[in-house]
Amino acid sequence: MKNLKEKPFHSDTDLLKIYRMASERVKYLRDIDDKLLAYNEVISYCADSKLCIKDETVKRNQILFWTYSNIGDMFIERNTHTPQADNYIYAVQYYENALEFSRSEAEKRATLEKLAHVYGELQDEKSWRKTVEQIALSQDNLYKRQAFVELADTTDDIRLQAKYLEYALDFITAENISILEKCQNTLSICARLLEIYAAAKSKTNYERVKELQKKTLELLN
Numbered sequence: 302m303k304n305l306k307e308k309p310f311h312s313d314t315d316l317l318k319i320y321r322m323a324s325e326r327v328k329y330l331r332d333i334d335d336k337l338l339a340y341n342e343v344i345s346y347c348a349d350s351k352l353c354i355k356d357e358t359v360k361r362n363q364i365l366f367w368t369y370s371n372i373g374d375m376f377i378e379r380n381t382h383t384p385q386a387d388n389y390i391y392a393v394q395y396y397e398n399a400l401e402f403s404r405s406e407a408e409k410r411a412t413l414e415k416l417a418h419v420y421g422e423l424q425d426e427k428s429w430r431k432t433v434e435q436i437a438l439s440q441d442n443l444y445k446r447q448a449f450v451e452l453a454d455t456t457d458d459i460r461l462q463a464k465y466l467e468y469a470l471d472f473i474t475a476e477n478i479s480i481l482e483k484c485q486n487t488l489s490i491c492a493r494l495l496e497i498y499a500a501a502k503s504k505t506n507y508e509r510v511k512e513l514q515k516k517t518l519e520l521l522n
Contacts, residue, residue, distance in 0.1 A: 316353060319346045320364045327371075333379045340375070343368045362402040369399035373415065389419050410439045430456075437468075442475035446486065459497045463506075466490050466497075470513075480520075487517045 323339040330336050347353035347365065373395035380388035396416050403409040413436045420429035433455070437448035446469045453465040470490050473483050491514040498507035 316343070316347060316361055316364050319343050320368060323368075333375055333382070337372060337375055337379075340368050340372050359404060363404060366399050366402040366404065366408060369395045369402065370412065373399060377415075377419070386423065389423050392419050393423075406439055410436060413439065430461075442472055443477055445469075445472040446476055450490070453493070459501060463494060463497045463501075466494050470494075484517050484521050488514060491517070 320343050323343050326339045327336045330339065343364070347361075353361065373392045376388045376392035376395065380392075393416060396412050396419070399412050400409060400416075403412060413432055417429055417432040417436060420432055433452060437445060437452055440448045449465045449469040449472070453462045453469070456462060470487065473486050473490075476483065476486075478486075491510050494510045495507060495514070498504075498510060
């Protein structure tokens, strides 16, 4: 009987069969390492086929997304039984691979949230912040203002606070709310930015935000 790796790749249908076989086996396996090996067979099956590597069908990408995501999840599960930094490092690698094959903003965001959690556990502030910024940018425009306001609350670094609040200002117009609420949100953000720019002695930015505040107040009146 030929090894799975030796089978020629004919279509994404073949890859789906291999994935389903692996998923079925995983249901009955207790050892996480055995489960990891089962899903890795899917990756190996594709990696050993030039046709699969070059294939760009939606189904093939979906299968690889599921596979990499499942393996990343298993390393997180493995860490609950055997806490080791390596488990998180491997999880990061597989989640990053999953991102490459994500087909929708929902899949991308879910994977980024998993990565943010892992970076938080690893206390990797730089990677965590980069990831949560990506999560905020991946939100629908209707929710980006709130996402960046919340990000501004996660740091004491006034430069980062200003960066996030400036982003928040950019997305106020995209929100499906009343003009009154948009003006109130603008004034709230402006007040915070004015404090930051006053403390940083950034005259140009202070005057720019002060002018926006003035125009917003005029609109309300």
